[in-house]
Amino acid sequence: MRIIAIVKRVLREMVRDKRTLALMFLAPLLILTLMYFLFQNNATNVATIGVSRVDSQLVTALKNSHTQIKSYDAQATARTQIRRDNLAAFIHQQDGRLTVIYQNSQPSDTALVRQALQGARTKLKVQALVAATKTQRQALQRQTKVLKTLLQQRPQAGQTVRTPAKSAAVTAPDYTVTSHYLYGSADSTFFDTFLPILLGFFVFFFVFLISGISLLNERTTGTLTRLLATPIRRGEIIAGYLVGYGLFAIVQTVLTVAFALTVFKVHMLGSVAVILLINFLLAMVALSLGIFISTFANSEFQMMQFIPLLIVPQIFFSGLIAVDQMPTWLQGLAHIFPLYYGGQALMDVATRGVGLGAVAGDLWILVLFAVVFTVLNVVGLKRYRRV
Amino acid sequence: MATLMIDVRDVAKRFGTNVVLKRVSLQLPAGKILGLIGPSGAGKTTLVKAVLGMESVDAGTTQVLGTTMPNRAIMQRIGYMAQSDALYTRLTARENLRFFGELLGLRGQHLTAAIAHAAQVVNLTADLDRRITAYSGGMKRRLSLAIALLHDPDLLILDEPTVGIDPELRQQIWAELDQLRDQGKAILVTTHVMGEAERCDDLMLIRGGVALAQGTPATLKHDHGVSTIEQVFLKAGRMQDADHRDR
Structure with a gap:
């Protein structure tokens, strides 16, 4: 089968290219590790507050646990002290x-000071x-x-005066709070x-x-033309690519x-x-999209130019920023990005525990996205050979 | 007259405002080597691609083996060597041959034998298991030729096959082409090496998208009253330019 020949070739080429392999498999792990530590340390933030002539009670x-107080004399000017001692507030x-x-x-330090105040x-x-x-009591x-x-002194009056009830004494209501979390737990972090x-984003990207x-390379080195000078079907080339890179995407997803x-x-x-x-479906969309976009690029550098246009906006609509709080027109825009659907599904399953049906x-x-791009790719190869 | 392997009639092609081919016709019967000669930019590669059906034409017809191109089944019977070495550089020569062989439907023993034969023709047997990244320009050219020969096609279309190949090996390759021709195969070769043109059975001189002259090397030389193909080419070119000025 010709598809198998293409798949074997894609896999073999990929395995030979150790650096790309490392990028695909290790880079996501590296970034995840970094983010893990970045967001874990959020809780130990301390803001330093400078005070001058402030009542000791207030101080x-x-x-x-999130503030540290530094006292200054009356002559201290706020601007100078903030700059010199890196104070969050004065x-x-x-x-x-x-x-x-x-x-x-x-902004996080400012928020801490506001809260403390x-x-x-x-x-x-x-x-x-x-x-x-x-x-009063x-x-x-x-x-x-x-x-x-x-x-x-005047018992003949025969009247007793009621002493005010002890309970009248004001005691601050003391509530005990027990928190339950519907999703996650008390130590759920941003991460x-x-x-x-x-x-999902790493897989996609x-x-x-x-x-x-890699498809761009096929175009520029002429191997794509060479391929199409054999009896292969256009669909077989695209299918071979989808299967070959799909296998890598599976390994990458499982690993991450x-x-x-x-x-x-x-x-x-x-x-x-x-x-x-x-994640696998996201990878298939990314795969067919990547092949499709490579049609519009003449070099690797031009391919890179599509990243800020097509990949970065996907982050905004992936659910990292709540889409339902965006202006209506942005919410509408979100619907054209595959990662909007992928992100939503991933959040639902991972943090809300819903099943496949939901x-x-x-x-x-996502399947529709992949199918549309795949069809466009097969049609797009007509540029090289009409049958 | 033997059956026509290639039959191109009045093909015209333009890219934007740039006219690449103006009503070119070309016939190649089985058992012949046709040399397509002309300076770079003359339209040779475009004509070759039109024959393969990989370039749509604005006018005219292209038929290979009596079938209008493009046609996938006919592709199976053509051995094509592109002008640029379209090879997978991270793979070894053997893996490249195997890959294209599989696409052409060869398998098992048959594929192994075909690879051995093709490699021997281009003298790459000893280097089959090296990666293409380690190959020289001439070696890549030879491997491209080996891929074209792999499935024993009836029609060979070779776009500048001997660029960067040393004279000794060039002789060897031409000897192989002669042998294939004698087996009844048709070969279309583009070149701008005039010495190679002499070895073709028929020649077509192409310049500025126009077929200037066509015939056997001997006829062409005789008709133009000169002793080499190079002179034929120069003379025909001057006549074309003079013709343009007169208009």
Whole structure:
């Protein structure tokens, strides 16, 4: 069979090219490892806050595990101190007014300071409230005592005065909070949530690049013309490519998913088989898209130019940014990107644990993408030979 | 008259505004070597591709073995060697031969024997298991020729087959071509080496997309009153230019 001859050749060429092989198999693992550590360390962020003439009560209240306080004298100017000591924010008090200047080059630090400040103000208010109630209670008790003695002195009145109930004392309501997570657990990180999408993206990106460039090479070196000077069918060439690179895509997907599951112990609620199936379909779309796009490129460099046009936008619509919170026209645009469907299906299976049936719609759309591009590829080869 | 292996009639082709072929006709019977000679850019490769059916033509017809091209079944009976060495450089010569052999439907013992024979003709037997990346330009040319010969085709179409091949091996290859011709095969060769033109049975001079002259080397020399094909070519070219000026 001619398809088998093409598949064998694709595999053999690929195995000979050690560097490309390493890129396809090891690069995703490397990037995943990097991201794993990047997003794990998120929790230990500490923002330094500079304070000047701020009430000591407030300063104490500002302290928590995410903040560090540095005191300055009254003459300190915010701008200079922030730059010199790399402060996240500088708080200055004048009478009852607090002025906060944020560095704001790290939005996450700014958010930490805002949170701490908000928390501190609430804490102080509650303390003040508690203190106020306490003094009121004491006053009340004193009055009661006085009243009692007065009544004892005049027993003929025959009336008893009820002492105010002890329960009237204000105690801050103390709630115990038990949290349950529908998906994932308390230590779910950004990494856990988005890993499935990242897996899909890597598969898509690397398969697109490698299949596109290898078919481009066939065009530029003339081997494609040479192939078409044999009795081979156009469909057989494309099918050979799909099968050959499809096999590599399967190995790559299995390797990446296995790595994520065993090394990082990522939680996946749904079935791993379905995850693999989605990734495989994504790879088929990338494969046929790569071959199709290579028609419009005359060199590897021109092939690279399609990455910002076709690959990067897919990240935005893959689910890393919530698509349903985008403006309507962007939501519409999302529907033309294969990774929108792939990402959605991967998220549903991995973090919501739904079965194959629930993502079937997305999968059929991926199949449709692959079929459309494959047909276009077979037709596109007519440029070289009309039959 | 033997059956026509190639029958091209009044073929015209243009790429945009650039006219590459103007009403060219070409007939090649079995048992003949036809040399297509002309400077680079004359339209030789376009004509060859039109014969193979890999280039659509704007006018005229191309038939191979009595069938209008392109036709996949006829492809099986043509051995084609492209102008550029279309080889898979990461594979060895044997793997390249095997791959194309499989596409042409050869298998098993038959394929092994065909590879051995083709490699021997182009003198690559000792280098069959080396990767193409280690091959010289001449070796690649020879391997391309071996691929064209692999399935013992009835018609050979060779686009500049002997570029970069040393004289001794060139002689050897021409001897093989003569032998194939004697077996009744038809061979279409493009070249711009005038010495090779002398070895063809028939010649077609092509320049600027126009067939200037056609005939056996001896007739052409006689008709133009010169002693070499090179002179025929120069003379015909001058006549073409003069003709253009007169218009």
